[in-house]
Amino acid sequence: MATRTEEPIKVGVLFSQTGVTSVMERSMLNATLFAIHEVNVSGGINGRELVAVHYDPGSDAVAYNRLANRLLVEDGVRIIFGCYMSSTRKAVLKAVEHRNGLLCYPAQYEGFEYSRNAIYCGAAPNQNSVQLGEHLLNHVGKRFYMVGSDYIWPRESDRIMNEMVLKHGGEVAGRGYLKLDARRAAYKPLISDIKRKQPDLIFCNFVGESIVHFYQAFAEAGLDARSMPIASLTTSESDIQAMGIDVGAGHMTSATYFQSVGGLQNERCVERFKKKFGSDAVTNMCWEAAYFQVHVVANALRKTGTDDVETLRPAILGSEFDAPQGRIRIDSDNAHTHVWPRVARAREDGQFEILSKSATAIRPDPYLASYNPEEWGERLTMHSL
Incomplete structure (x- = not known):
């Protein structure tokens, strides 16, 4: 377990538990919290606990923007894991770009976007x-x-x-x-x-x-x-x-x-997830991206020792991780992900x-x-x- 001798590192989590996209976003929230739990039981971030600050935006883009600003200003987070629909991603991007935060986005999307304040972990077209x-x-x-x-x-x-x-x-x-x-x-x-x-x-x-x-x-x-x-x-x-x-x-x-998909990495991950969330719990493509992006960021936090975006982002770019789908890599040029x-x-x-x-x-x-x-x-x- 992570010791609590130092201040924890807070991260924002914005996935809807209500509204039209709640079925998928509940699974993305569970994946994120599951990965954060794994990070903490394995020692945290060099002994510091990773703590999720979560709000429910209710599948509403305006609420996503408002809550992203709250996370960045009032809660003092610099990293936000969140969003499913493109409209909500764009709403959160306005906040993180204005306040120099970092959005980690785990959903497939339409492409034609790049931001120095985002890491894209879902599939491009x-x-x-x-x-x-x-x-x-x-x-x-x-x-x-x-x-x-x-x-x-x-x-x-x-x-x-x-x-x-x-x-x-x-x-x-x-x-x-x-x-x-x-x-x-x-x-x-x-x-x-x-x-x-x-x-x-x-x-x-x-x-x-x-x-x-x-x-x-x-x-x-x-x-x-x-x-x-x-x-x-x-x-x-x-x-x-x-x-x-x-x-x-x-x-x-x-x-x-x-x-x-099979494979030992996936089978063990699914087994651990079901043990924590119940035998009826299922995983999916956005669940998996929400899961691995936490571990990618955690590895970069361990390497840099800080959640300062200007220091953290270069450590994320080019990094690799053995995800349930296979070994993925964050592209150094466009901040999107090499996937299977x-x-x-x-x-x-x-x-x-x-x-x-x-x-x-x-x-x-x-x-x-x-x-x-x-x-x-x-x-x-x-x-x-």
Whole structure:
């Protein structure tokens, strides 16, 4: 255990326990607190305890900004672990850039961003969208229907996938976007249009509670994953658990991590997590990034002995860690993470069967303006399992 002979190091934690994205963000909070616990039981930061100061922003971007400022000014933290949606990340970035804090962000996002006050630990589009598109176009079909929540990340993911579909000679049969807080009844017209147009598959960028609403409406309408699978960048083990494992079975997700990836590092980590949070607890791609980013920062804190951002950030850049997904590295140039893309299908037990994975960790390219398979070459290579 960390001794308490010196002042603890406080870190901010901003994940929503209420609101539309609470299902995923609760898992991210649990991962963060779990990793902080591991840091402390292994001696802390050179004997200093790592202490989380957590607030619930309620899935509201304005609250994220307000609470980030509170953490930085009133609570005296310099490092914030947090955010899921891009709107909340941008809200917190305003605070950390103004007050020279550091945001560690563990969610997949649309790219086209760089900040000296952020470390990006989730997948960029070249680490999930591209791999999913290649798999779908080669193994499922070329007639897509695009759906999602109406904000920047789903729209940008749509743009990238749309370009891939057209370059492969496919077509987009239709689109449907709904507000994050859309009621269940709002999904019925969308499902009706999908039934009329009969695409080969659905590319789904719903977020938060919307994931559950859409998949349940899909199943209630008699649509079947065997003939028309839903493919997503966001649907995780936590969402499958929330919607009902029978509802999620057969649908696909592209992510850097699934609980079922195997490997001793992952198996031991999941075992420790379940021992602390209960046997029914599940992990997911954002859980895993939220977990490993704490350890990456903790290692940098041990190395530098300070949470001063100007000293700490250079120690984070270029660092590596044996994460549950595999060995990751924080890119020295763009502060994004080298990760291991995978494509998987939900099983009847709520876990995922991995269909393909990258042979190596893929360098992040957050500035993927357009899809060019010739230019990408070997970087797109995925091995079917």
